Amino acid sequence: MAAQPKRLLEVQVIDSVAVVSIMQGRILDDQVIQQFGEQLNGLVDQSGHQRILLNFAKVEYLSSAALGKLVVLRKKIEAVKGKLALSNIDASIFEAFKITGFDRIFKIFDEEQEALQFLQK
Amino acid sequence: MSVRPQASALLSLPECFVIPSDACAAHRIREHIAGRLREGGYPERDVMDVLQALDEAMVNAIKHGNRCDGQKQLRISFCVDQDCFQICIEDEGEGFDPNAVADPCSADRLDIPCGRGLLMMRHYMSEVSYLEPGNAVMMVKKRCGCE
Secondary structure, three states: OOOOOOOOEEEEEEOOEEEEEEOOOEEOOHHHHHHHHHHHHHHHHOOOOOEEEEEOOOOOEEOHHHHHHHHHHHHHHHHOOOEEEEEOOOHHHHHHHHHOOHHHHOEEEOOHHHHHHHHHO | OOEEOOOHHHHOOOEEEEEEOOHHHHHHHHHHHHHHHHHOOOOHHHHHHHHHHHHHHHHHHHHHHOOOOOOOEEEEEEEEOOOEEEEEEEOOOOOOOHHHOOOOOOOOOOOOOOOOHHHHHHHHOOEEEEEOOOOEEEEEEEOOOOO
8 A cells, every 4th residue: 555645734824825834854855855746736736825835944955856846836826826935944945045046036034924924915 | 067087086985886776776875875974973964965965966867867777877986084075976877068057047947947956966065076978976075164
């Protein structure tokens, strides 16, 4: 029997914003990355969220393939004219975001509350 | 990014493994290297930086170098020193010119989900260079505090 996919995202809806905590510290291996992408896509495709806040507080490491999943999510949200914000990103991951140009295409906030205010506008 | 002649530097690394070109074998060698770094007293941050770069390099070697051909292999040699860790990952592909890889940060490519592995390797390691003909990558991680 196939193993049950691990739940990598915890979702709380606040004023129609999906506040999503990423529960996995290390998003490195192929299987986890695949599940991460599927669960991110599900926020839009299955749950129909259009305003999404991704909280990275628990994330220590992300591979380039995991970064790619964020690009896919961004495109999905753009397609439904929604909004996406990221918050609480560890300094080393933020450095990776800067060198890959992600700081130019994502709205990134230090704290969840600031990101929430941006999404509620 | 530099491309160096494939020379004795590669052969002089003391620990060498030839593994099948697949994710399970890559995972086993990754765990072995993590253990060797921890035995060598490397801080956890360094270990994780190396593992992250190693994952990116092995994915590149398996997917782009060996084109997911299960008959092909990877040669991985490394050295855990007091001050630095060196590793070489060689695939059986034709090689490539790392300088010809499109910049994933250019405005027209930021929206593309892949192609950031090399940048990540350079971010997490102290040095990254390719050996001719571009089918072997040599990476160095200086131990934290030894930069």
